[in-house]
Amino acid sequence: MTDPRNDVVGVGLLAEGMHDPGSPPAGIRRVPSGVDGLTTEHLIVNMGPQHPSTHGVLRVLVELDGEEIVSSEISLGYLHRGIEKLAEHRRFNALGTLMDRGDYVSGIHGETAVALAVERLMEIEVPRRAQWIRCMMAELNRIASHLVWFGTFGLDTGGMGQFLYAMRDREAILDVLEAVSGGRMMFNYVRPGGVVADLPAGIDLKVEAFLDAFEIYLEEHDALLGGNEIFQSRVKGVGIIDAEKALAFGLTGANLRASGVDYDVRKNRPYDAYPELEFSVPLGAGGDAWDRYAVRMEEMRQSARMVRQCLDGLPEGEHTAKVPKVLRPPAGEVYAAVESSRGETGIHLVTDGGDMPYRMHYRAPSLFALQALEDVIPGTLLADAVAIIGSTDVMLGETDR
Amino acid sequence: MALDRLTGENSMLFIRSEQLFDIARTNSLWYMAFGIACCAIEGLMSASGPRFDFDRMGVFFRNSPRQADVMIVAGTVNRKMAETVRRLYDQMPEPKWVVAMGACACTGGPFRDYQNVVLGVDEIVPVDVYVPGCPPRPESVQYAFLELRKKIRAKSEERLAARRDRA
């Protein structure tokens, strides 16, 4: 009697040969080494789409000369779900649900980007209270996202303890976000015009309790991972991206600032309540993985500082502007960007006057970071490549869209 | 009659080796660390975190499919990913189970309209437990593992018979 579980309907889906394995295929390539006419072998190794560094379904093909990477190719598309195409069939209020699932650990930032785009087209003025609430949620989301990065980056370099500490602190933030928006990850909270609902009573106590604890814990985390000599020797001097290369490859966010370029969407193209908040933008000097680590740790401190300011200075008022139930922006084109945890998340929205977008393009910062990696990884050791990919904090949901 | 109680079905003294193995298996279901999309953050990372703690149920992640019992398909499967999912499933040694986590793995989820998306991972691999949600809470995934346990124990007789028939 055969096991009925093996009679799978639709296995023919795969037999059509639709999978493009990427070139060159994994294997061995003989290369003349030029010494006495002897040849050597380069091994072509496939990393992913299932691999322990949980950045998502990323596939990297590397050609190895021993341990050193000679060339690499990045194969994407394992999570291509059609966010841009489906946006043409969703009302403007519902675009936030698609953005939530793009960069899934920074849902608030994605929603804010699309909300800003619609507001700019319709010239909606968001009330001050809504702006401050958005900023507070965005900074909390940034801390949560950086904690995921922190945990998984440590996992990439071999540490397991910091992952659990990061998850513990993240749970406190997700409790706050769940109390405010109803969801732990898909918030669906920021809409064109403001936010869906006002903050619940007592949320300031929760946030303050979190901040008081987090300010101490963050230093502990920094000491745990950043103070670890093994970690330092694995990331210092590794994956150097200088400012010119970073700009040429379109890097943004912490990756760009670690290379020394001072550009933060919150400072240079401010939106929401950021002009009224006091915060500094950390810059790195060398552009190596250690700088990217240090910049993000400092960003977490600055985000905590901003959340405190938002708590203390939250103005009274409405939580949303009066917007029609079905939004019909005038025909036009606009670009709105936010500083998400990964970089500059931009929404390029083309409308034709209807109730659904004509075209929505999602500028994902991780795509540009991955492109740069194809240039940075060759010449490094395989183990360093893992650390470099981890330090750039890529999220495949937004890369593949 | 008393002897039956001691040595027959559901006996008090003896236990079928299959039942013993199943008790061991269900108490240490190791899943393969294979997070495709958003559900991975909730169902794999948060559920293994200190608050929801999969480890107290004996559930732990293994990086290689060869060392895993369960494959939690957490995320949308599209055409390019389908072959990889099938290959990973084939690489897992028997007995193996699949948990389809999230709306995308169950039926395609919020992306079911897109041509590139496979409408549910059960078109690729046989699924044992479906967990609805977008994303399901970590407790839902843990509940799914409890249901999987019940299913494994209930099916041990069938599996024993199947193995006997195959041999």
Place this chain on the structure above:
Amino acid sequence: MRPDATELKTLLAAGGVKAEPEDVLLGAVARVRPREVIDALSSLKSAGYESLVDLFGTDTGEAVELTWHVRSYSQDAEVYIKTTVHYDAEIDSVWNVYPSALMPERETAELLGLKLGGHPNPRRLLTSDGVPPLLRRSVPIRTPAEAERR
């Protein structure tokens, strides 16, 4: 937001590209002919626009409109270059000018059904072989009946 349309016109003219940029809600937008795109972008690059922020295409129903979003960090300025190509046209890669165009070009060509020339790796990026250009307006999404497969 710097620069305005006249400044952009001068910048492009310095590279030998004649265009009439306009100031719209998006910013300073210049429409050029497809074969002038590389010259336009080169003149921007030499004028201090170090980075290509984004590249994407839109199916207008009759043709494909491509947009290059270029930014200068040193001058804090952003401009947009647009061009229109026919379906299945061949576009020239601008990766020599801006390497950040490498993957966006592959994706745009694949999802909108264009051909890519002068690119070191002009293969598909996001989808596998045999998949139609999914972002074209003519390629539909699944109907509700198709999406409910049981």
